[in-house]
Amino acid sequence: MLRIGSAEGFYGDDVTRALPMIEGGQVDVVCFEALSELTLAILRRDQMRDPKRGYTRDIEVIAERILPLAFARKVPLITNGGGLNPTGAAEVVRKAAERHGLQGLKIAIVTGDDLLARLGDLLAAGEALANMETGAPLTLDGLPIVTANAYLGAKPVVDALAQGADIVITGRVADPCLYLAPLIQGYGWAWDDWDKLASGIVCGHLLECTGQVVGGNSLALLDEIAPADLARLGYPIAEVESDGSFVVTKTPGTPGRVSQATVKEQLLYEMHDPRAYITPDVVANITTLRLEDDGLDRVRVSGATGAPRTETLKVNVARLEGYSRELIFTLGWPEVYRKEEQMRGMLATAWDGLPITRVETQRMGQDSLFGPLVAAPNDPIELVVRVMFTADDQETLKTAVRRAMALGLSGPAGMSVSGQSVGADPRPLLGLWPALVSRAVVEPHVSVTVTEVA
């Protein structure tokens, strides 16, 4: 049996939840999944300020607080938190390892997913990089492209583990493939054993959002998890057999719950066609699997099936489209709707002539989440209006805020504005361009480098 722990589901997660798993001897390997569609763009912004950055800073916590214990217990760590700069992240890890005297520690770096510098060559070589949603071919002119990363599969991570890596740092390896890798390496699964690969992918998918399979974000468990426990859930562990079947459980002695309900909730999270969950290594089918109770906080998962992997990899290209700002206005009874109308008219005049590209207003607590699903009350006691506006440049938005604030004593009766929203920075808006790219132009560029701490 191989036991995989999961201690990160997004950049900013509490990675120290790995500690009790490793201390308790509950896991053979721990994975840290750090990259959402948004994360790489955030990392690009960091890197533009400081070229040494571009990785998730959770790596610093992993290196300082988890790696010394994991190395002593021979528990390898795998993370895609290297983001845009796995090499820079490895440097941080190496320094920490030296400080902690982790002599002989092997650090593996996986690169080759970042296609930004290669986009022109790829287009010239006949890769259309057409938008998967619209079919339009990619062009390089127009708004600046900030990131372009292919989703890699488990292969380079398997290679790194086979070379004895104690920590594997990657860029954009697809989330569930981080978890599949130690299974392929440990059990020697063939790269065309589709059912086993699919099981490993389902296992990774269930673990990759950490708290979400142990009671976090769970409507089903609303009554079962004490409010205070949401802040200290024990993160998930999978006990995987060589045939691919596995038990989802969690760190023993910690709060939280694993039940068929939590497993079902996470199984369908961010899932499209359940018969074709497309990943770089296999196309998984989750409609064939079975769930069975296996004791308290233990659910057995078996029977996932797989179809051959596709000939292409997904690549996400992100363009900087402009910036947005938010102002939150509060209006109290009476006549809140008439005052809202005054506010809108006032802003429209104040912003006249500014190159603002879009303005959206939402009534918080009425239609800001669900739109006009339910009719608005006739005479509400209070109204909180969120005004969102965008421009190509940040300066326009700052001017717009200044002009709005200058009307502080001229506006609707009793209107106030949230001070926090006035002081905030503009937020970059990124257009994502999901496309497919041939494996043949990406995989030869993927490299695994293993170095040893002296």
Add this chain to the structure above:
Amino acid sequence: MTETKPVRRLYELAYGRSGDKGNIANVSVIARSSETYAEIKEKITSERVKKHLGSLVQGRVERYDLDNIEALNFVLHDALDGGATRSLRLDGLGKSLAGAVLYMTVDEE
């Protein structure tokens, strides 16, 4: 005076979770029992979900059935005002959308 039947919302029969991928959201609707699964499967069509969500979802709605775990999966296209990286919605990640679907009445009104 005619007696009106109490409104039954989908939440009584199911729970669920929503998430995002680009500008596409998905909502799982997981039955609380085998009996409720049969009823949900019959009554909660993709057409009804599309109509219920109105302007929240600009694109098509697809339904996938998972008899093995007694759940439905709804995929909502063009549902997040461009996706989390550019959406002006308060909930650009669509985390709350499951609630919007569970607010549906089980029977057509």
